[in-house]
Amino acid sequence: MTKPLSDASSRVGSGLRIGVLALQGDFREHIHAVEAAGATGVGIRRPAELDDIDGLIIPGGESTTIDKLSRIFELRDPLQKRIADGLPVYGSCAGMILLADEIADPATDLAGNPQQTFGGLDITVRRNAFGRQRESFETDLDFKGLDFSAGESGVDPVHAVFIRGPWVERVGPNVQVLAQVDPDHASHTATLHGVARIVAVRSGQLLATSFHPEVTGEKRVHELFIRMIRGEA
Numbered sequence: 001m002t003k004p005l006s007d008a009s010s011r012v013g014s015g016l017r018i019g020v021l022a023l024q025g026d027f028r029e030h031i032h033a034v035e036a037a038g039a040t041g042v043g044i045r046r047p048a049e050l051d052d053i054d055g056l057i058i059p060g061g062e063s064t065t066i067d068k069l070s071r072i073f074e075l076r077d078p079l080q081k082r083i084a085d086g087l088p089v090y091g092s093c094a095g096m097i098l099l100a101d102e103i104a105d106p107a108t109d110l111a112g113n114p115q116q117t118f119g120g121l122d123i124t125v126r127r128n129a130f131g132r133q134r135e136s137f138e139t140d141l142d143f144k145g146l147d148f149s150a151g152e153s154g155v156d157p158v159h160a161v162f163i164r165g166p167w168v169e170r171v172g173p174n175v176q177v178l179a180q181v182d183p184d185h186a187s188h189t190a191t192l193h194g195v196a197r198i199v200a201v202r203s204g205q206l207l208a209t210s211f212h213p214e215v216t217g218e219k220r221v222h223e224l225f226i227r228m229i230r231g232e233a
C-alpha cells in the first residue's frame with residue numbers, strides 16, 4: 001500500500017540541519033517551514049555556524065540591509081566561500097537578489113557605491129520590479145520540479161505572494177527557469193506589459209524565488225530544496 005503524500009513529505013527533511021540567515025527579514029517563517037518539512041532549522045548569525053549545516057536559506061527582507069549586516073557580522077566572506085564550494089542555498093525575494101550575480105538597478109549608498117550581492121547565480125535581477133509595497137500581489141504559478149507532489153490531477157499550482165519582489169531579466173546558460181508570472185493569468189498585470197516574467201530559477205545547488213512560499217503554508221518549495229540537498233532533485 002502506498003503511504004499518503006503528507007506522511008512522506010513531512011519526513012523528507014529528517015536528519016538535515018538547514019541554516020537560515022537570521023540577520024534581518026522573515027527568517028522565523030523559513031525556520032518554521034523547514035521544521036514543518038521535518039528538518040532542523042538553525043538561525044545563522046556567526047561564521048562558525050555555517051560549518052555544520054547541510055543547506056542555507058537566505059530569507060526575504062531588505063537586500064541592502066542584509067548585505068550590510070553580513071559584513072558587520074563577518075559572514076560575507078565565509079558565506080561566499082561556502083556558496084562557491086557547493087553549499088545548497090535557497091534565496092527568496094531579497095535572498096534571490098543576494099544570490100544574483102548582477103542587479104539591473106542596484107541601490108547606492110551615500111558615497112554612490114552600488115549595493116553588493118553574495119552572487120553565485122548567473123542571473124540579472126531587477127529589484128521591486130512589480131511595483132511598490134501597495135502593489136504587492138498574489139497569483140498561482142505553474143512551478144517545474146514539483147513532480148514529487150503530483151496527485152491524480154497532476155501538480156497543483158503554487159500560490160505565490162509577491163511583496164516588492166524582484167524579477168529575473170537575464171538567465172545564464174546553466175540556469176533553469178522554474179516559474180514565470182503569466183500576463184494572461186496574473187491578477188496583477190499592470191507592470192507586466194504583456195511580457196511573462198521569470199520568478200523562480202535553479203542552477204546546480206542554488207534555488208531562488210521572487211516570492212515568499214514561507215508565508216502561505218506552501219511547503220513544496222522548501223521540500224524541493226530539501227530534495228536538492230539530498231541529491232534527489
Ligand SMILES: NC(=O)CC[C@H](N)C(=O)O
Pocket residue numbers: 059060061062063064092093094095097127128163164165166
Ligand atoms: N520581500 C522582499 O524580500 C523585498 C525585497 C526588497 N525589495 C529588496 O530589494 O531587498
